[in-house]
Amino acid sequence: MPLASWHANAAGYRQLGLRYDDLLPEESDTVQTAIKRLPAKEAYDRIFRIRRAFQCSLSHTLLPPADHTKPEDDVPYLSNIIVEVEKEKKEREELDNLVVKK
Amino acid sequence: MPVPPAFVILANQRPSNQRIVKLFRHPFCLLSFALPPQLLLPLQFPPRWALSSTSPPTSISAHAMMLLRSTFAQNAPRALQTSTVRGMASAVAPGPRYDVSESAGVKVANRDAPSSMGSLILVAKAGPRYQPFPGFSEALESFAFKSTLKRSALRITREVELLGGEISTTHSRENVVLKTKFLSNDLPYFAELLAEVASQTKFPAHELNEHVIKLLKYKQKAFFANSEALADDLAHGLAFHRGLGENIVPGLEVPIEKYLHVDAIAEFAKQVYVKPDIAVVGSGPNSADVSKWAGEFFKELPSSPSSALFKPRPNVASKYFGGEQRVSSKAGNSIVVAFPGSSAFGTSGFKPELSVLASLLGGESTIKWTPGFSLLSQATQGFSQLRVSTKNHAYSDAGLFTIAVSGNAAQVTAASKTAVDTLKKVAAGEVSGEDIKKAAALAKFRALESLQNLDTGLEATGSALINGSNPYDAVELAQAIEKVTEQQVKDAAKSAISNKASVAVVGDLFQLPFAEDLGLTV
Numbered sequence: 115m116p117l118a119s120w121h122a123n124a125a126g127y128r129q130l131g132l133r134y135d136d137l138l139p140e141e142s143d144t145v146q147t148a149i150k151r152l153p154a155k156e157a158y159d160r161i162f163r164i165r166r167a168f169q170c171s172l173s174h175t176l177l178p179p180a181d182h183t184k185p186e187d188d189v190p191y192l193s194n195i196i197v198e199v200e201k202e203k204k205e206r207e208e209l210d211n212l213v214v215k216k
Numbered sequence: 217m218p219v220p221p222a223f224v225i226l227a228n229q230r231p232s233n234q235r236i237v238k239l240f241r242h243p244f245c246l247l248s249f250a251l252p253p254q255l256l257l258p259l260q261f262p263p264r265w266a267l268s269s270t271s272p273p274t275s276i277s278a279h280a281m282m283l284l285r286s287t288f289a290q291n292a293p294r295a296l297q298t299s300t301v302r303g304m305a306s307a308v309a310p311g312p313r314y315d316v317s318e319s320a321g322v323k324v325a326n327r328d329a330p331s332s333m334g335s336l337i338l339v340a341k342a343g344p345r346y347q348p349f350p351g352f353s354e355a356l357e358s359f360a361f362k363s364t365l366k367r368s369a370l371r372i373t374r375e376v377e378l379l380g381g382e383i384s385t386t387h388s389r390e391n392v393v394l395k396t397k398f399l400s401n402d403l404p405y406f407a408e409l410l411a412e413v414a415s416q417t418k419f420p421a422h423e424l425n426e427h428v429i430k431l432l433k434y435k436q437k438a439f440f441a442n443s444e445a446l447a448d449d450l451a452h453g454l455a456f457h458r459g460l461g462e463n464i465v466p467g468l469e470v471p472i473e474k475y476l477h478v479d480a481i482a483e484f485a486k487q488v489y490v491k492p493d494i495a496v497v498g499s500g501p502n503s504a505d506v507s508k509w510a511g512e513f514f515k516e517l518p519s520s521p522s523s524a525l526f527k528p529r530p531n532v533a534s535k536y537f538g539g540e541q542r543v544s545s546k547a548g549n550s551i552v553v554a555f556p557g558s559s560a561f562g563t564s565g566f567k568p569e570l571s572v573l574a575s576l577l578g579g580e581s582t583i584k585w586t587p588g589f590s591l592l593s594q595a596t597q598g599f600s601q602l603r604v605s606t607k608n609h610a611y612s613d614a615g616l617f618t619i620a621v622s623g624n625a626a627q628v629t630a631a632s633k634t635a636v637d638t639l640k641k642v643a644a645g646e647v648s649g650e651d652i653k654k655a656a657a658l659a660k661f662r663a664l665e666s667l668q669n670l671d672t673g674l675e676a677t678g679s680a681l682i683n684g685s686n687p688y689d690a691v692e693l694a695q696a697i698e699k700v701t702e703q704q705v706k707d708a709a710k711s712a713i714s715n716k717a718s719v720a721v722v723g724d725l726f727q728l729p730f731a732e733d734l735g736l737t738v
Contacts, residue, residue: 151422202368209374 119185128183129176130167135192136160144203148195156191314677314687315503319511321491321519323681326498326506334400334500335670338410339678342392342488344462346528349475351432351466352484353387358428359481360385360394361409365416369423372409379405386675389452389460390611391682392488393675403501404509410496411513414489419482429476432466439465443548443722444603444622450720451554452609454539455616459532483526491519493528495678499670534614538716540731540738549723550622551632553736555712557608557615560676561663561693562685568696569704570608570617571663573712576647576655576705577619577638579604589654591642592619595634599627604635612683617712625727636734643709652702660697664690 122128127137140149152160170177314325347353361383362369376383381398394413396406439445453461466472488494496514498506521527536556559565578590580603587593592604601624609616619639621632641647666672667688677687717738719731731738 151425153421202370205368206370209370212374214378 122185122188127167128185128188130170131177131181131183132163132167133183133188133191135190136163136167138192138196144199145192145196147199148192151195151199152192160192313689314497316681316687317503317507319507320515322510322514322517323495324498324507324510325495325677325681325687326501326503328503329500331500332400333397334403334406334498335395335397335674336403336406336410336496336498336501336506337396337674337678338394338414339495339497339675339682340392340394340414340488341390341493341682342484342528343387343390344464345390345459346488346531347462348484348526348529349480350463350470351472351476352481352526353392354432354435354465355424355428355476355481356485356488357385357387357392358431359417359419359423359485360392360413362423362427363418363420364412365418366412375405376409381406383409387464388675388679389462389464391675391679393678395671395674397670400501403498403505407496407506407509408513411510411516414485414494414514415517417482417485419478419485421478424476424478424481429473432472432476436465436468440468440545441547443545443550444552444620446543446545446547447550447552447622447720447722448618448620450541450543450722451552451618451718452616454541454718454720455536455554455556456534456614457537459529460534460611460614460616480526483523484528486518487521487523487527489517490521491517493682495681497674497678497681499674534611536614536715538718538738540719540721542721542725542728542730544725545722547722548622549625549628549728550620550721551628551728552618552620552718552720553632553636553731553734554616554618554718554720555715557617558610559613559615560610560680560683560685561688561696562680563612563683565614566610566696567615567708568659569700569708570615571659571697572652572656572700573642573705573708574606574608574617575658575662576642576652577606577635578655578658579606579619582658582661589651591638591647591651592635595638596631599623599631602627602631604631612679612685616718625724628723629727629729632729633734636736639709640713640735642706643713645706647706649702652705655705656697656700660694663693663697667693 122134127134138145140146149157149160166177176182314327316323316325318324342353342356344353361372364372367375372383379398379402381396381402384395386393386395394410396410398406439449449464453463455461463470491514494517496506496510558567558570576590577592578588579592579596581588581590581593587597590606592606596602596604602621603623604619604621606619607617609618619635621628621635623631667676667690673688680687713736717731717736719734719736719738721728721730
């Protein structure tokens with residue numbers, strides 16, 4: 115979608131080398147669990163991107179265009195795990211509230 | 217009444233879940249539909265009546281009598297039956313026999329015992345003997361009944377809870393065993409569950425990291441806190457080196473994290489849960505039902521390993537080596553002295569005289585408040601902080617005859633010397649015929665009891681099926697033990713003592729003896 119990619123570029127996170135999933139608020143049990151479940155390499159890369167972006171933000175600069183996140187790299191890597199964790203939680207809640215009909 | 221959404225999910229998901237729906241109808245409710253209303257009315261007495269000692273109105277007691285009489289009438293023939301069986305206890309009654317069949321390429325054995333309870337287990341040739349890397353059997357065992365492609369681990373747990381059953385897993389040196397016990401109506405559900413675990417477990421990385429590895433570390437700690445188990449494991453290692461000698465639980469210093477990876481374990485599972493290498497063994501339900509449901513659910517399993525990666529180690533014939541190993545430990549003091557033993561019943565290395573010799577040496581009494589007749593418990597009667605036991609560990613192609621002594625270091629030192637001397641006495645023929653007779657009777661009892669026992673009997677049967685021998689037959693086994701002569705027992709002791717021993721010593725090594733001190737050659 116051209117409009118969507120225009121919006122993603124205009125949002126500015128790609129110029130800081132971030133991916134969309136790096137922006138998800140992580141102050142919840144669900145997301146914390148999901149972050150723990152990331153493969154080691156993904157978790158390392160995520161921290162690297164966040165630190166680099168933070169540095170850029172402090173120095174009021176953008177990354178050189180070669181380091182911008184390319185649209186094909188901007189893929190969900192965390193949200194699919196979040197969905198899984200949410201599903202598990204929902205299932206537990208449903209089973210906990212199960213009413214046995216005799 | 218509106219049906220709660222969670223329940224709808226549970227009930228609609230798979231066909232065999234209809235059993236859960238059935239469960240919700242309590243048998244008492246069915247009974248209440250079947251009874252005439254005049255009988256039901258008096259049952260709704262106030263609770264006060266139930267507590268007080270005043271007798272109920274006569275009309276109720278008449279109905280109660282009716283109920284009582286009918287239930288008694290049903291049970292009476294059964295009670296008579298048991299008494300006749302008891303009367304025949306002196307002869308060997310034809311024990312539980314297994315109906316062996318093959319459905320959809322899977323070996324199925326079942327013993328048909330009329331009962332309201334059933335048990336179905338899956339035995340897979342995936343124990344430490346066959347694992348490609350350390351910890352794989354342990355991990356495979358822990359991954360059983362975890363998330364599958366169809367449902368999550370939590371859902372499996374809750375469904376089993378609702379049905380009222382029991383699921384558990386164990387592994388021996390040769391097999392990984394998945395066990396289920398259930399009310400006999402639920403056979404299809406549990407057959408499906410076992411097949412699902414074997415063929416469709418998901419092996420997600422987070423379950424390995426969050427559950428399996430953590431549990432494995434606790435198991436390791438528990439294992440290494442038990443000096444006798446550790447000494448037994450070391451003795452196996454000395455006796456067989458690889459194969460049967462692999463650690464049953466990976467050692468604390470083994471870098472399991474290096475080996476355990478979900479993809480590797482998933483691949484291993486695919487290679488071991490294949491039709492020729494598993495057996496489904498049941499007890500309780502109807503044999504026709506067992507083979508029908510096993511055929512229906514297990515037909516999706518592959519019939520041969522699909523790739524060469526992480527495949528189970530090939531079956532190399534076991535060879536006995538022997539040797540000595542001493543390990544310092546604060547967990548306790550144990551010495552295990554081991555000799556070549558008898559393999560499982562039905563294999564070429566089966567020597568019934570060794571199970572008689574094991575009962576003769578003994579060490580553990582089967583009767584309360586008496587040391588018993590066994591030679592070792594007689595010889596170590598003066599020691600108060602000591603445990604002695606003699607066992608024959610039987611495997612598919614070899615066995616290990618072990619004498620384990622554990623307890624206080626000084627007493628272990630003295631008693632292990634006594635134990636070896638006793639064995640030498642038996643070898644020299646200094647043992648009364650009466651003791652051997654008692655030992656033969658106890659050996660027969662133990663063998664038959666372990667067959668009868670759900671935990672040991674079913675696995676032994678499954679293991680026999682996978683390894684191509686016949687399942688245990690109680691009558692033949694009893695006859696084999698009865699045929700053992702005194703001379704055979706003495707010869708067995710002689711050949712044990714003349715062989716190289718495997719001696720594992722764990723504990724306070726400053727006090728504990730060397731094999732040389734015990735008078736053994738290693």
